[in-house]
Amino acid sequence: xxxxxxxxxxxxxxxxxxxxxxxxALANYIIMLVNDAVGGHYLLGTVIAFIAVTPLAYxxxxxxxxxxxxxxxxxxxxxxxxxxxxxxxxxxxxxxxSGLGLSVALAWPxxxxxxxxxxxxxxxxxxxxxxxxxxxxxxxxx
Numbered sequence: 001x002x003x004x005x006x007x008x009x010x011x012x013x014x015x016x017x018x019x020x021x022x023x024x025a026l027a028n029y030i031i032m033l034v035n036d037a038v039g040g041h042y043l044l045g046t047v048i049a050f051i052a053v054t055p056l057a058y059x060x061x062x063x064x065x066x067x068x069x070x071x072x073x074x075x076x077x078x079x080x081x082x083x084x085x086x087x088x089x090x091x092x093x094x095x096x097x098s099g100l101g102l103s104v105a106l107a108w109p110x111x112x113x114x115x116x117x118x119x120x121x122x123x124x125x126x127x128x129x130x131x132x133x134x135x136x137x138x139x140x141x142x
Contacts, residue, residue, distance in 0.1 A: 013065055013066060013124070016064055016065040017061065017065045017120060017123065019064075020057065020060045020061055020064055020065055021057075021116065021119065021120070023060070024053050024056065024057045024060070025112045025116075027049075027052070027053050027056070028049040028053050028108070028112065029108055029109065029112070031045060031048055031049040031052060031053070032045045032046070032049055032104055032108045033104065033105060035048060035049075035104075036103075036104040036105070042093050042097050042104050042107070042108075043090065043093065043094075045104065046086070046089060046090060046093060050082070050083075050086065054078070054079055054082055055075075057078075057082075057123075058070075058074075058075050058078045058079075058127075061078070061123050061127060062074065062127055065123070065127075066127045066128060068127050068128065074126055074127050077125070077126035077127075078122070078123065078126040078127060080126070081119070081121075081122025081123065081125060081126045082119060082122060084118075084122065085115045085118045085119055085122065088114070088115060088118070089111050089114075089115050092107075092110070092111045092114060093107055093108070093111055096110060096111070
C-alpha cells in the first residue's frame with residue numbers, strides 16, 4: 001500500500017510554520033492581555049494561553065505546516081515539546097515582570113521571540129518523528 005502523505009520541504013514548512021506560529025503568538029498575546037486587563041496574574045495567563053492555544057497550534061501545524069495526519073502520539077509529543085519551553089517562558093516572565101517591572105504587554109512579546117526557535121525545533125520533531133524524520137527518507141531538505 002502506498003502512502004498518500006505529501007512531504008513538505010523545509011523552506012515551505014518554514015514560511016508555513018512562521019505563519020501559524022505568528023497566528024498562535026497573537027492568540028497567546030491576546031489571552032495574556034485579557035488576563036492582565038481583568039486583573040489575573042501573568043503566570044495564570046501563561047497557563048490559560050498554553051491550554052487554549054496548544055491544541056489549535058497542533059492541528060494547524062499538522063495540516064498546514066507539515067501536511068501530516070493528526071495522531072494522539074504526535075499531539076502528546078507536540079505538547080511535551082512546547083511544555084519543555086514553558087519553564088523558560090515562565091522564568092523569563094518572572095524576570096521581566098516581577099524582577100524588572102515590565103508590563104505584560106511588553107514582556108510577553110520578548111518571551112515569545114525568545115522561545116520561537118525552540119518551538120520550531122520541537123514542532124518538527126514531534127510531528128515528523130513518527131514518520132521517519134531521523135531515518136533516511138530518500139529526499140533532500142531545501
